[in-house]
Amino acid sequence: MNFQRSEEQQMIIENLRKFLDNEIEPAFREHGEGFIPREKMQGWVQALTEFGMTKAPFGEEWGGFGMDWLTHLMVFEEVAYTSLDIAIPGFINACGAELLRRTASEEIQQKYIPDILACNKFIAIGISEPDVGSDVAAVKTRAVLEGDHWVINGEKTWITNGEYADVFICTCLTGEGELTHILVDREEHGFETVGIPKMALNGQSTSQVFLSDVRVPVSNTIGERGQGLKNTLKIFEYARCHMSMWGVGVARRAMDESIKYSQERKQHGKLIAGHQLIADKIATMATKIDAARLLTYRAIDMVERGARADKECAMAKWFGTEIAVTAARDAVEIHGGNGVTKEFIVERLAREAIVSPIPDGTTEIQKLIISRALTGEQAFR
Structure with missing residues (x-):
């Protein structure tokens, strides 16, 4: 497996990062955490489709980029880093379009998939x-x-x-x-x-x-x-990889905010980045984020190759979402009292991170799936 970014992927991510920092982040902060009306949300996600959001893994016949799901996960991570609220609708559109591509009639596919990928429809x-x-x-x-x-x-x-x-x-x-x-x-x-x-x-x-x-x-x-359960379990593989990258995006943002703060804040006569316990937290965040990303890349690679990947997707989902919780908590602690104020983004990240382990199968469910694959013993009826 080679997960080195191609030149095309690198260009997409670099241009996307600039767009997110210059356009989406200021607009999202100005809007605040309240409900985003459909028209505004649609404008934002449609702009992101030009960088591969929803479109990357689908063929040109559907209006897609003809790339792969790994590229889509890279794009999703970047958007999640900026705003999960804006990343999530595109993630659902991508998974919904994949369900239609796999199982719907040609008439249904032609009627809905192009508009879903373009985010003309949700x-x-x-x-x-x-x-x-x-x-x-x-x-x-x-x-x-x-x-x-x-x-x-x-x-x-x-x-x-x-x-x-x-x-x-x-x-x-x-x-x-x-x-x-x-x-x-x-x-x-x-x-x-x-x-x-x-x-x-x-x-x-x-x-x-x-x-x-x-x-x-x-x-x-x-x-x-009668095939609803079977088809749901297959789409869960794509969804759980995205949930892991949801966690990676939040954790990475928490880490970057912590690094920035630790390089500015002084206590006991030196920058707190130089204190060993702060350094330990940051190093642990970085290592676990890389581990979660690699687990996810492995899982989506297996899914795309048609290999059985329920265990690997469960591992990625469990680890990726849980590291968001620990990284966001550590980020709040690094910020001290400032970390629980609305002035600093880590307060929001901590609340968002707590949600992460629940959708698309809780952490406990992921562990049961992993154990079942290893032992052959069924925990479910």
Whole structure:
């Protein structure tokens, strides 16, 4: 495996970094942490597609760059470093488009994928429910076949992109122990969304989705009937690699803010960067960030080669998101009292980091997946 950046990747990342620093960061700071209206969010993410956000791993026939998922993860890391709120909608659009590319009919693909990659439309994927989290197989939202239509009733929660979504891929119970993905178009079929306030990441949309007697043509079935769980687990591999890079982006920003502060702040007659315990924290951050990034690169390389990678993706997701928590906490401690004030960004990073280990399978779930792969013993029913 060679993870040395190509000249093209290096050029993309350098130009993206300049754009993020000069355009996106000032605009995001001016906006603050409140909800970002759809029009503003769409403008930002559409600008980022020109650097490969959402587009990098998709072929030119879809309006993509024809590159790879590794490049997309590099781009995602940079955007996450600046703002997770702005990075997340593009991540969901990329994973949603991949689900359609893999499993949807040609008609559905042609209708939606180009607009999703260009961020003319937003997509959301609905799995979690009020009583369903890690146990995906326990989904209760039901789709009943009536002639040539599905009639869907249920509630989804913790749905990223929910309030923005033009397209909703709903995981439905379509028979005894049978899960199926069905595409619901907000304009054509309708669904209701309500935002969920959180301790962080309130700029982007996390919402409840309500479906009441929603009639959707059977032709909007995504993949084969009953294959929803299998297809979800495959998309989890892409999602977990992005979650790891979410953590790497936050941790790297926390480290850089810590380095900067330690080179300016003096205590006991010298810069705190020269104090051994501060140096230890910074060195540990740097080493764990590199380790998390390499775990993620290995995982996405395996996914792209078609190798089984559930264990490696779980390792990356666990390690990458947890190092965000420890790095952000250490950054707050390095900043001392200043670290808990709104004046310094590490306060925000610490709140965002705490969220990181939860989506797309908690750390505990990732450990069970790893153990199952190693021992052959099933922890789930």
